[in-house]
Amino acid sequence: MDKLQVTKELFRIGAIKFGSFQLKSGITSPIYCDLRVLFSYPQLLASVSELMWQCVGDITGEFSHVCGVPYTALPIATCVSVKHDIPMLLRRKEAKSYGTKRMVEGVYDSGSRCVVLEDVVTSGSSVLETVSSLQDVGVAVKHVVAIVDREQGAELTLTNAGLMLHSVLKLSEMVDMLEAEQLITTDTTQMVKQFLSTSQVPSKPQSVQFESYLTRCDLATHPIAKKLFHLMHHKQTNLALSADLVDSRAILELADQVGPHICVLKLHSDIIKDFSIVFTQQLKQLAEKHNFLLMEDRKFADIGNTCKLQLEGGTHRIAEWADMVTAHALPGRSILDVMTNTGVVLVGEMSSEGNLTTLEYAQATAEMAEQHPNKVVGVVSQRKLLKNTGQLHFTPGVRLSGVSSDGKGQQYRTPDHVIGSCGSDIIIVGRGIYEATDPVKAAIQYHTEGYKVYLHRINAS
Known part of the structure; x- marks a missing residue:
């Protein structure tokens, strides 16, 4: 018919x-x-x-x-x-x-x-x-x-x-x-x-408005969140690089190459085979040179006293060089109490297939984050969880196109989906950059696409 x-x-x-x-x-x-x-x-x-x-x-x-x-x-x-x-x-x-x-x-x-x-x-x-x-x-x-x-x-x-x-x-x-x-x-x-x-029915104003990074900088209460919003606005990037490499020299070389295009460099310090304090000092110099922040993706998840020891001591002495660290909300409020000088990013959701972060857990993590804006910079999530626009959403598992999975449980989505559809703030990209034939070219592509979608989002609001 x-x-x-x-x-x-x-x-x-x-x-x-x-x-x-x-x-x-x-x-x-x-x-x-x-x-x-x-x-x-x-x-x-x-x-x-x-x-x-x-x-x-x-x-x-x-x-x-x-x-x-x-x-x-x-x-x-x-x-x-x-x-x-x-x-x-x-x-x-x-x-x-x-x-x-x-x-x-x-x-x-x-x-x-x-x-x-x-x-x-x-x-x-x-x-x-x-x-x-x-x-x-x-x-x-x-x-x-x-x-x-x-x-x-x-x-x-x-x-x-x-x-x-x-x-x-x-x-x-x-x-x-x-x-x-x-x-x-x-x-x-x-x-x-x-x-x-x-008899037109009036359009109701939307409760969720996508404000600019600069506007949200004024709303943030955590100094690291303020610094990050300001950096993202002036540098015009929402790209975080996950430098999951095992050689410190390779990490430093990559950071120097793509530093102009990122707002955050994310590390797993415990996989670096030649980790040293000299390495972190050099990394901090590059962060200052190219104006990006350092995040240690440690995913703290123990009682407060143990987390304090992991943060401040041991081989990695994370508190001395990391601007932010990731942590699970599972242990409760005590995990935040020991992180006094480092910004915390709570893990609300993960990008791996079959993960056990339920909707209820993600919402509970978001509530914990919003109750402690002076301690929590934001959350790792697959979508917008927070009502507090002074905090940020970090989303891993981002690829420009073509690949939906790595065959090892990682699921990929595009910058348009992550920032445009799901309301996230920062795209986290790893292998899409450091395994590329030309990592700088790849970083520029992610940098350009991510920020373009952000600009469209705030203009459409």
């Missing part, structure tokens, strides 16, 4: 009604779209589902899953999933009080991208509820497809939320077709169009 045939069928089965109807918003409308009756017309349901799929036919590479807004769009999503062999996710209206208690059912990971399907959009609020639930579990959403756009403000609301609305039919288009087929009168068409022109 084409759009005209679908419109005529929807009218015939009573899915499009004319009269006087009170909408969810409280507005009285001369037209009502009740697409729940589609359930009882399998062929029409299949035709409508296929027209929705055609709306995104050119961008199918931009999503890996499909999800219907509860409840009318659920069978539509099922039709699309089965016909086009695309995995489906199911978003619950409410979480179960037993079992997994998940709001989103299905198989997905933090790198999944989903297109959301809806039957009718008026204000767009129901769509945003579903999108929010998906984003809460790390699933990114850019595209929304509706059968009918009532043209009362949903497109503006969704655009303001960074979403693109595709619709099979617009309400004014439908009444024009019904009038041309002599199924409704000219007076009815004019009445509907007059109603649409005078």
Whole structure:
């Protein structure tokens, strides 16, 4: 069926009604779209589902899953999933009080991208509820497809939320077709169009605003966070290099080469076979020369006293040279109490396949970070977890394109996905740079792409 045939069928089965109807918003409308009756017309349901799929036919590479807004769009999503062999996710209206208690059912990971399907959009609020639930579990959403756009403000609301609305039919288009087929009168068409022109649903301001690094510098309370925001703004980079090399000379050479393009150099000091205090002194000199910060990715996870000994003593004497260290929230508040002169970045989520950092753990980590902004610079995460814009999100597992996994559990996502869709602040890149034929060229590519996406994000806000 084409759009005209679908419109005529929807009218015939009573899915499009004319009269006087009170909408969810409280507005009285001369037209009502009740697409729940589609359930009882399998062929029409299949035709409508296929027209929705055609709306995104050119961008199918931009999503890996499909999800219907509860409840009318659920069978539509099922039709699309089965016909086009695309995995489906199911978003619950409410979480179960037993079992997994998940709001989103299905198989997905933090790198999944989903297109959301809806039957009718008026204000767009129901769509945003579903999108929010998906984003809460790390699933990114850019595209929304509706059968009918009532043209009362949903497109503006969704655009303001960074979403693109595709619709099979617009309400004014439908009444024009019904009038041309002599199924409704000219007076009815004019009445509907007059109603649409005078009954726009106001677009609600978004609660999440993407502020510039410079603005957030003023909001930060931790001195390292302030320094990092300021550095990122003036150096115009959000690239962190994970220098996972085992030779100190190779690390120093790499740091000197790519230093102009990074804001953070991240190390695993315990893998460096010839580690020495002389090495850290040279590293600090390079950090000052090229204006970047040093992060030791130690992932502290013990009782406070042990962490203090690991931080200040031993072979690595981390506290003497690292601006920031990573730590797990697992031990609780005590781990923060011993880190007095070093910025802490709490690990809320990991990029490895099958990791055990659940949504509840990530949220608990975020709460711990926000309760202690004077101690915590930010979090390692796969998406935006923090409401405090004076703290930062660091995201590992970033590749420009082409590779989704390293075969050893590491999962990769693009800078556009990490910063643009998931709301992170800093992309952490390792092998994509130091294993490149030309590490400097690769660093410039990541530097340019990451900052470009950031600029687009704040400009779109």
